[in-house]
Amino acid sequence: MSLRPIDAVLFDFSGTLLAVEPPLDWLRRAAAPLGLTFDDAESAAMVERLLWAGRPGGPAPSDLTGPHVDAYATRDLSVEQHRDAYIALMTRADLPDPRLASALYDAMFPPEAWVPYADAAPVLAALRAHGVRVAVVSNIAHDLRPTFDHHGLTQWIDAFVFSYEVDAMKPSPKIFSAACEELGVEPARALMVGDTTADAGAVEVNMPALVLPASPPGAVHGLDAVLALAGI
Structure with a gap:
């Protein structure tokens, strides 16, 4: 059971969906x-x-x-x-x-060079099946879309929001707000999932955050917690 409705989930990239x-x-x-x-x-x-x-x-x-x-x-x-x-x-x-x-x-x-966590694809697929929109929000200076294409993950991603494209890095509120605008959701009805305190900066726009410390490449990363919070 979620604490409040979740219409969208924003995922960090490195250490959250994939590991180097x-x-x-x-x-x-x-x-x-x-x-x-x-x-x-x-x-x-x-x-x-x-x-x-x-x-x-x-x-x-x-x-x-x-x-x-x-x-x-x-x-x-x-x-x-x-x-x-x-x-x-x-x-x-x-x-x-x-x-x-x-x-x-x-x-x-x-x-x-990047390895998806074992539970990344199943969790992304479950979110899509339940109508929850998904964005990848990353402090990064190159385009990650080819990496998601290569690993078959793009099919479940509604938006990519990268720091070098929006001129703002987490924990700046600007990057979280940009992602919500891209998805068409209110920050209070979204969840930020990452692996650092920078990701927790989402609370500045009234968005709850889930911080999961990075796991080894290919491991099960505990992303099922996202589904629990979304009531899935």
Whole structure:
């Protein structure tokens, strides 16, 4: 039983409907075209440094100082800002080849670099079957539609609202309001589902939020909670 009627659900992308591939796979896929190979110990150490420095689609970077702070805070407002921010962050990881940061950045874009959670498609299908409208609302600086097409998820999505297209990043109320306008619903009758406190910024427009910490790629992510809240 829902606490109030839900006509629409807004989903975050990374860590909510899909997860980025395991970091070792990402490193190997980026390094191979450059003719670079690393043994297991080298790969593990490099991945640890990259996760600290800032992996696109991964956890927030650590120990930001100086210009990195502002660059990271505004990274999702344009393609150029996103690329520049992440390449600068990854160069902090003491990479063995100067080409690798760009290769790692580019390796996040192919749809196969993303893995849907096991319960994403069933939950999206159930929402559609019950007339609940769905939007993907993401802080991102590139078009995610090909990724959703590749994984067969677009059929259940009514709208895509991306920060770089609306010039606003979560938790700004502007991006949540834009999604509701796109769907034709009142914020109070929608639900925001994400994995960070930025997603919970939806409460500023009187929209309830459900925050589910990110799960490993391909796992069952607990999205059935969305159906319970929608009374499905």
